Amino acid sequence: MSTPRTRLTPEVAIVGGGPAGLRAASELAPSVTGDVLVLEREHEAGGIPRHCDHTGFGIRDLHRVLNGPNYARRLVRSAEAAGAVIRTDAMVTGWTGDGGLEVTTPEGLAEVHAKAIVLATGARERPRTARMIPGDRPDGVYTTGMLQNLVHLHHREVGKRAVIVGSELVSWSAVLTLRHGGCRTVLMTSEHRRPEAYAAFTVPGRLGLRVPVRTRTRVARIIGRGRVEAVEIEDLDSGSRDVVECDTVVFTGDWIPDNELVRAAGLPLDGGTCGPVVDSELRTARPGLFAAGNVVHPVDTADVAALDGVQVATSVLEHLAGRAGESGGLRIVADEPLRWVSPMVHTPSGRGPTRGRLLAWTDTYRPFPRVTVRQAGEVIARRRVPWPAAPGRVFRIPGELLDAARPDGGELRISLG
Structure with missing residues (x-):
């Protein structure tokens, strides 16, 4: 029934x-x-x-x-x-x-x-399990969303010494939440060669909040029985490892x-x-x-x-x-180092994207990249933009670069030069 x-x-x-x-x-x-x-x-x-x-x-x-x-x-x-x-x-x-x-x-x-x-x-955010981080399974491991929910909505204490995985904008949001909860951030670790967040956040964070940021590193292991006791940090260039004592680990970004x-x-x-x-x-x-x-x-x-x-x-x-x-349209394909572009379909006769910009995500840093759009192997638009493409934050592409697309020309491929 x-x-x-x-x-x-x-x-x-x-x-x-x-x-x-x-x-x-x-x-x-x-x-x-x-x-x-x-x-x-x-x-x-x-x-x-x-x-x-x-x-x-x-x-x-x-x-x-x-x-x-x-x-x-x-x-x-x-x-x-x-x-x-x-x-x-x-x-x-x-x-x-x-x-x-x-x-x-x-x-x-x-x-x-x-x-x-x-x-x-x-x-x-992807939690620790989805990132396949080895080690013990103690309490004290969070994502930023979990952390902020506990601290700001439920007014819970989370620890005294934290390691933050990631250095995106949301990572600094986690630092502020930890500070509000009486927990000091002893390390921020990033696999990239430079912090993902804008310098306007990273520089004051390092100096004003006294948060050390180590790039080209990763959490290789979480240590602790009942509660987190430490993490093992690996240098991705040298392979060397050291142990950082902490009672809290926060995984940020990786959406x-x-x-x-x-x-x-x-x-x-x-x-x-x-x-x-x-x-x-x-x-x-x-x-x-x-x-x-x-x-x-x-x-x-x-x-x-x-x-x-x-x-x-x-x-x-x-x-x-x-x-x-009209429904349908021209498929937009992101070429490396771009991971994705949104929206994914361009309708030549339709409205442009929100704010007139395509949104994209890159896996490598390019200071002032040249955006190239190709259709059927031919370059239909190319422009150098005065802002960087950087991992960990959205890269914005002027939507008018697609204006020259031919309705019958097939997919559009966007790359950085």
């Missing part, structure tokens, strides 16, 4: 109550005749910014500087004021046979059937999209991002199903994810009005 399910029929369903989902809801709610329903699995909406208790949020989308919790609250209030319905503690577990969403809530099971669905599920619903829907996955393949209007291969935010480009800042929400809202409204443009 099957369990009865509540049936919900909003105009638009948005899976994920982070910056992308909430901003999309704010844009859509005043413009559709039915409900805009946001499904958020956590007890509160707002996404990762809820537990990032430092400044730097809202610059690109709200044109002001806020800390994470205030930014999250502002997004929630804006969505609710616009008329969106936000249901928290609502876990989307899969798909119904006719394309609806299966949802588990404290009140029971539900099915959500909407004319348009937006996946804004975000991304997460992967929350793509379970994408895979369950049978949508094409991009080999680089491991997220859904989308075009510049954030449409997936299934009509009426869209994706936005860091599930598409793991990972950019919260304000860029929010601006994705604006972009996808326009696409949803066009779909609901029956004005959606």
